[in-house]
Amino acid sequence: MSSDDLDALALLHDPVRRSLYAAVASRGGDVGRGEAAEAAGVSRTLAGHHLDKLVEAGLLESGFRQQEKKGPGSGRPAKVYRRARGERSVSLPPRDYAALASVLAEVVDALGAEERAERAAREAGARLAKGHAGEPVEQVLRERGYEPYEEGGALRLRNCPFHVLAEEQPLLVCSMNLALCQGLLEGLGDEPGRARLDPRPGECCVSLSKTNED
Amino acid sequence: MHLAELNIAHLRAPIDSQELAEFVALLEPINTIADEAPGFVWRLKESESDPTATVIHDYGDHLLINFSVWESLDTLWDYTYRSAHLGVLRRRREWFLRMAEPYMVMWWIPEGHIPSLAEGMARLERLKAEGPSPEAFTFKDSYPSSEAASLPAAAEATK
Numbered sequence A: 001m002s003s004d005d006l007d008a009l010a011l012l013h014d015p016v017r018r019s020l021y022a023a024v025a026s027r028g029g030d031v032g033r034g035e036a037a038e039a040a041g042v043s044r045t046l047a048g049h050h051l052d053k054l055v056e057a058g059l060l061e062s063g064f065r066q067q068e069k070k071g072p073g074s075g076r077p078a079k080v081y082r083r084a085r086g087e088r089s090v091s092l093p094p095r096d097y098a099a100l101a102s103v104l105a106e107v108v109d110a111l112g113a114e115e116r117a118e119r120a121a122r123e124a125g126a127r128l129a130k131g132h133a134g135e136p137v138e139q140v141l142r143e144r145g146y147e148p149y150e151e152g153g154a155l156r157l158r159n160c161p162f163h164v165l166a167e168e169q170p171l172l173v174c175s176m177n178l179a180l181c182q183g184l185l186e187g188l189g190d191e192p193g194r195a196r197l198d199p200r201p202g203e204c205c206v207s208l209s210k211t212n213e214d
Numbered sequence B: 001m002h003l004a005e006l007n008i009a010h011l012r013a014p015i016d017s018q019e020l021a022e023f024v025a026l027l028e029p030i031n032t033i034a035d036e037a038p039g040f041v042w043r044l045k046e047s048e049s050d051p052t053a054t055v056i057h058d059y060g061d062h063l064l065i066n067f068s069v070w071e072s073l074d075t076l077w078d079y080t081y082r083s084a085h086l087g088v089l090r091r092r093r094e095w096f097l098r099m100a101e102p103y104m105v106m107w108w109i110p111e112g113h114i115p116s117l118a119e120g121m122a123r124l125e126r127l128k129a130e131g132p133s134p135e136a137f138t139f140k141d142s143y144p145s146s147e148a149a150s151l152p153a154a155a156e157a158t159k
Helices: A003-010 A015-025 A033-040 A044-056 A098-111 A112-131 A137-143 A163-168 A170-187 B020-038 B073-080 B085-090 B117-130 B145-150 B153-158
Strands: A060-065 A078-083 A148-152 A155-157 A195-197 A207-208 B004-008 B040-043 B063-070 B104-109
Touching: A015 A078, A015 B004, A033 A044, A033 A078, A044 A060, A044 A078, A060 B153, A078 B040, A098 A112, A098 A163, A098 A170, A112 A170, A137 A155, A137 A170, A155 B073, A163 A170, A170 A195, A170 A207, A170 B073, A170 B085, B004 B073, B004 B117, B020 B040, B020 B085, B063 B073, B063 B117, B073 B085, B104 B117, B104 B145
Parallel strands: none
Antiparallel strands: A060 A078, A148 A155, A155 A207, A195 A207, B004 B063, B004 B104, B040 B063
């Protein structure tokens, strides 16, 4: 944890900034100022001011989108915002579980113990389900930071909650994540086969089919 | 600069055996995903007409070789781990033996240059012998192209 992280997150204490951040993050791509303003229910000017503050703090990134109409009179390229790639975490007192998890993942890899790790992940998913009996899986995943959204009848997951580890040990971490989601479904009395590997750049490697018909 | 990547896999059984049949059936769809992936530049093909033909080489029949060139680390990573290729990788133990030594290596090359397989194998040997460096590295210990550009070998190749 650095004081930068704390400063950046403190910016989100402001409800307008928080809803603008949420509006941008939930789209998963470039969002224009007007669009973000509308989603947050504030004026474009106010939105622009706060969005730029979020960029300054490193929570969002900005860029420019060319106008669709080319040539004279088409106007300036529109400024757009997207969620910054880095992640922020604050722990008081300071803790660093990610570093330990990274070391442990390396050990699992060195031992070739992936199958055992997947089994443990599936059990962890089932245990997690115990505290959420009767809740829809979508809600549990949302609480765990997966940022689920619907697309083409399937439930996709915008965010990988294990992003840093998944970059270091993608095969192990993605397999464990799949097993965790399957264990969760099973524990909720749902069909574990709904969760499957469906990787796409910038998102979680797992998606959930609407029903288990395939 | 572009990124060259070589990886080898130790086959559990001959490539034309029943044990490898499922893997061979996946070659065409997965290679198509690679060829169409953002950032894909080139890959070593044994045949232009037979998409299931694996690279024939002098390093032992049990070794399966993949050799390709990409625009960046990110594009190669996305293809490897964020496409249907991930599902094939997950099943690797069904078809390949576990390797204790490094089995993949990457290095930066000037754009337009196609490296030889012998160079790739030499880079892999270098990684095994000396560990990661700008001349031979992995995803876990990667080096930016700017560091490779200042290497004498790269300067030689761009002349």
